[in-house]
Amino acid sequence: MQMRGSEFIQRFNQYCPEWLAEEGDPIGLHIGTLNKEVDRIMMSLDVRPAVVAEAIDKKIDLLIVKHPPIFRPVSRLTTDDVQTKMYADLIKHDIAVFAAHTNMDIIENGLNDWFCDALDVLDTKYLIHTHTVKMKKLAVYVPHTDAKKMRQVLAEAGAGEQGDYQATSFTVNGTGRFTPNSEANPTIGSANVPEQVQESKIEVIFPETKQAEIEAAMLTAHPYEEPAYDIYPLDNLAENYGIGRVGNLAKAIPTDEFIAKVKATFQLEGLRVVYPHTAKKMIKRVAICGGSGEKFYRDALAANADVYITGDVYYHTAHDMQETGMLVIDPGHYIESLCKEKMVALFEQWKNEEDWTVDFFVSETSTNPFSFK
Ligand SMILES: [Zn+2]
Numbered sequence: 216m217q218m219r220g221s222e223f224i225q226r227f228n229q230y231c232p233e234w235l236a237e238e239g240d241p242i243g244l245h246i247g248t249l250n251k252e253v254d255r256i257m258m259s260l261d262v263r264p265a266v267v268a269e270a271i272d273k274k275i276d277l278l279i280v281k282h283p284p285i286f287r288p289v290s291r292l293t294t295d296d297v298q299t300k301m302y303a304d305l306i307k308h309d310i311a312v313f314a315a316h317t318n319m320d321i322i323e324n325g326l327n328d329w330f331c332d333a334l335d336v337l338d339t340k341y342l343i344h345t346h347t348v349k350m351k352k353l354a355v356y357v358p359h360t361d362a363k364k365m366r367q368v369l370a371e372a373g374a375g376e377q378g379d380y381q382a383t384s385f386t387v388n389g390t391g392r393f394t395p396n397s398e399a400n401p402t403i404g405s406a407n408v409p410e411q412v413q414e415s416k417i418e419v420i421f422p423e424t425k426q427a428e429i430e431a432a433m434l435t436a437h438p439y440e441e442p443a444y445d446i447y448p449l450d451n452l453a454e455n456y457g458i459g460r461v462g463n464l465a466k467a468i469p470t471d472e473f474i475a476k477v478k479a480t481f482q483l484e485g486l487r488v489v490y491p492h493t494a495k496k497m498i499k500r501v502a503i504c505g506g507s508g509e510k511f512y513r514d515a516l517a518a519n520a521d522v523y524i525t526g527d528v529y530y531h532t533a534h535d536m537q538e539t540g541m542l543v544i545d546p547g548h549y550i551e552s553l554c555k556e557k558m559v560a561l562f563e564q565w566k567n568e569e570d571w572t573v574d575f576f577v578s579e580t581s582t583n584p585f586s587f588k
Contacts, residue, residue: 258555281314284314388415
């Protein structure tokens with residue numbers, strides 16, 4: 216089945232919603248349009264001239280990236296400047312560019328979870344809280360004979376998910392009473408005649424972020440001209456999200472062995488280590504935040520981490536870190552390139568589910584500016 220760019224991004228956003236990004240993060244569509252058919256989609260960490268050349272060569276229609284390419288406002292679109300020439304080349308070849316950045320770091324089963332999986336870090340939770348999504352409850356009244364269908368529609372729209380349980384609901388049966396006036400066009404009953412119907416009240420919970428689609432699904436499925444329903448906020452239930460992860464190794468391992476494990480896992484030529492003056496001999500509790508997470512090192516300390524793994528550590532911050540007793544490993548920002556294969560594996564899964572005919576590509580270009588000599 217031919218697919219439009221907007222259709223792919225709709226599926227992408229279900230997994231990695233834009234509202235999960237940090238405030239001011241310029242995610243989303245950066246270049247081109249999603250209002251076109253797409254046959255070839257490529258995943259890259261960055262947009263660099265070599266990536267653009269690869270995309271042109273592979274006849275890519277849509278490029279998905281972790282790092283938003285237009286991070287600062289563009290004041291000129293000249294092709295003599297390397298950065299803006301990339302934008303012009305992408306437009307010239309009708310290659311759309313879409314970025315998911317901090318939302319990919321925060322989402323469950325996202326990049327920081329993949330890092331934990333790669334390093335055998337278990338029992339993980341987020342390191343820094345970023346978002347709370349409140350839960351709401353919908354109570355809808357339908358004729359008894361429509362209750363089963365309504366429960367199904369609500370579950371398909373994503374209502375009733377609670378922990379490891381799906382399609383949860385509560386139904387109570389009762390009597391609905393109404394009198395249609397002469398303007399009404401009632402599904403059941405006649406104008407000006409008091410009516411009573413055996414009705415079911417169905418209650419489901421849902422996150423507030425899904426309200427629009429759940430309400431729309433309910434209204435479409437409801438047989439009545441004027442559906443009766445209530446939506447109310449819940450004080451006792453919420454979903455929390457955060458950036459970075461902290462968890463434990465199955466058993467403590469010597470510090471140098473853990474450093475070697477990080478190096479081998481991410482196939483690094485080298486990495487930087489900030490040894491504390493009072494270095495621990497064993498590592499059990501691991502905190503990690505991909506990208507540039509040095510500003511969160513106190514959160515890693517507060518979470519009792521033996522080691523904090525993050526990129527782009529600054530010299531003076533490293534001095535502060537060294538006094539804490541916590542080991543810090545800086546494997547570089549480029550370990551985030553793990554997202555390329557992981558995302559494309561997800562894309563392939565969606566392709567099977569949705570019966571798309573699109574081809575996906577993992578960018579083969581290394582965009583790591585650093586090397587070790
Ligand atoms: Zn990054």
